[in-house]
Amino acid sequence: MGSFNPDPPKPWVETPLIFSPPLSRKVGCNIYLKLENTQPSGSFKSRGIGLMMLNALSAASSSSSSPSAEVHFYCSSGGNAGLACATTAAALRRPATIVVPTSTSAFMIAKLRELGARVVQTGASWAEADAHLRDALLAPPEPGVRKVYVPPFDHPDVWAGAATLVDEIARDVLAGRVAAADGEDGQGAAGVVDAVVCNVGGGGLLNGVMEGLERNAKILGGGVGGRTKVLAVETVGADSLNASVRAGELVTLPGITSIATSLGARRVSEKTWEWAQRAGPENLISATVTDKEAATACVRFLDDARILIEVACGATIATAYNGDLRRYLGKGLTDEEWARRNVVLVVCGGSNTSLEILEKYKKTYGIE
Numbered sequence: 001m002g003s004f005n006p007d008p009p010k011p012w013v014e015t016p017l018i019f020s021p022p023l024s025r026k027v028g029c030n031i032y033l034k035l036e037n038t039q040p041s042g043s044f045k046s047r048g049i050g051l052m053m054l055n056a057l058s059a060a061s062s063s064s065s066s067p068s069a070e071v072h073f074y075c076s077s078g079g080n081a082g083l084a085c086a087t088t089a090a091a092l093r094r095p096a097t098i099v100v101p102t103s104t105s106a107f108m109i110a111k112l113r114e115l116g117a118r119v120v121q122t123g124a125s126w127a128e129a130d131a132h133l134r135d136a137l138l139a140p141p142e143p144g145v146r147k148v149y150v151p152p153f154d155h156p157d158v159w160a161g162a163a164t165l166v167d168e169i170a171r172d173v174l175a176g177r178v179a180a181a182d183g184e185d186g187q188g189a190a191g192v193v194d195a196v197v198c199n200v201g202g203g204g205l206l207n208g209v210m211e212g213l214e215r216n217a218k219i220l221g222g223g224v225g226g227r228t229k230v231l232a233v234e235t236v237g238a239d240s241l242n243a244s245v246r247a248g249e250l251v252t253l254p255g256i257t258s259i260a261t262s263l264g265a266r267r268v269s270e271k272t273w274e275w276a277q278r279a280g281p282e283n284l285i286s287a288t289v290t291d292k293e294a295a296t297a298c299v300r301f302l303d304d305a306r307i308l309i310e311v312a313c314g315a316t317i318a319t320a321y322n323g324d325l326r327r328y329l330g331k332g333l334t335d336e337e338w339a340r341r342n343v344v345l346v347v348c349g350g351s352n353t354s355l356e357i358l359e360k361y362k363k364t365y366g367i368e
Contacts, residue, residue: 008057011050011088012039015165017172017344022304023320029330029341030179031320034165037309037349040091044348045084047165048158048204049075049150053088055157056148069146072097074138076130079108079262079352080312081152086117099133101125103261108352125256126152126264153204154269162208163215169193169344170216179342193220195329197231198346199316200241200286202265203272205348206232210275210284230284231328233315235294238263244273245286259291262312262350285328293318295361302358310350311361317345 015035023031039046053073060071073096075085082098089096097118100109104121112119120137123129138147151158172178173192180192196213200206213220213228221227234242237258244251250273256264276284289297294311297318302308309317319325330338361367 008054008092011054011084011091012046012161012164014168015039017169017177020305023345026304027320027325027343028335029325029338029343032178032342032344033305034169034344034346035307035349036165037307037313037347039084039349041080041084041087042349042351043080043084043313044162044165044205044346045080045152046087048155048161048208049081049084049152050088051161051164052155052157053085053092053148053150056150057092057094060146060148069144070095071146071148072142073148073150074133075099075150075152076126076133077152079104080350081150082112082117083108083115083351085150086112086115089117090115097133097137099129099137101129101261101264103256103264105261105352107354107357111351125266127266153202153207153265154271155204158204159207159211159271162205163212164208165346166196166209166212166216166220169196169212170219173219179340192342193228193344194341195229195231195325195343196346197233197316197319197325197343199263199312199348200232200234200268200272201238201263201312203241203268203275205346206230206241207269207271207275209346210279229282229329230279231287231319231325232284233287233289233319233324235260235263235311235315236288236290238265239288240266241268241272241276242286242288244268245276245281260294260310260312260315262310262352263315287319287324287328289315289318289322289324292365293322295365296367297321298353299358299362299367307347308353308355308358309347310353310357312352313348313350316348320345 020031036044076099099120101123122132235258252267294314298314301317
């Protein structure tokens, strides 16, 4: 590998926020799409994983103990975090090893290897893959190598990177690319951005969204106690946050049974649970959709938006098709009041998808 570049490339890009006429008509309010599927790795993970890896590389270069050690990145992931790590490592010209559970598709493993990453497949869940990475790969020292652990979701740098997508939404608001708030309407003043909808796996994206909303509260009307609500969506069978909300305490699922393997964290981060408690159920709303609803959304979204997404992202988009957005975010509003609301759907992307996979969903679930 080459010597350290003092100014390495930023491994994520600013993504578009676009108004969606088809989804707005279906939902009955203003729907904006934050297109994280356009990131270099195909998902929002490029932001947080990229920032964490950049910071680690910078710290390694300034280390007085072993400044010449070769940095080698290690990541455990069900797919997209590993892909972001491998993509970033390729851009930084550093080696990467990705440990994935046995549930990870051959399709995703091939993508990782195409990027030059070493792939190790072990364990029935992400937690088991992560334990193997820590014990068998990270622990043994290797002369001349600085091993850097890249967590898929549970790290402040990962959350800070994800928060930059909200900073970009705020800039779009200031530039006048989002409909202006309508003021008093009998339900309290509408926020410039009334709600952000995102999915939840381990909670890295949600933590970043909450951090970004709090930082940009004056612009967006959000933050804890602000007017921007967050709808956090999981698929049934990968619903570790929803299970915790229902139990009133942070719980661990016995296993992952959803097809949305990218959401396959049996337990959300402590920070995610902290945000849920701070915001409360009125401001951070936990929702679930079925695998069928998420898969159906992937198929319909391809027709409506001409964008191919994986089923984990389909969980978010499903709320625009199954009535959940109005049910959770429009309680007590008239049709006219609801029509003025601005809702951002985070199209988090994901690379575990193809036309062949969508065709399989159509057959499995009888999607027309």
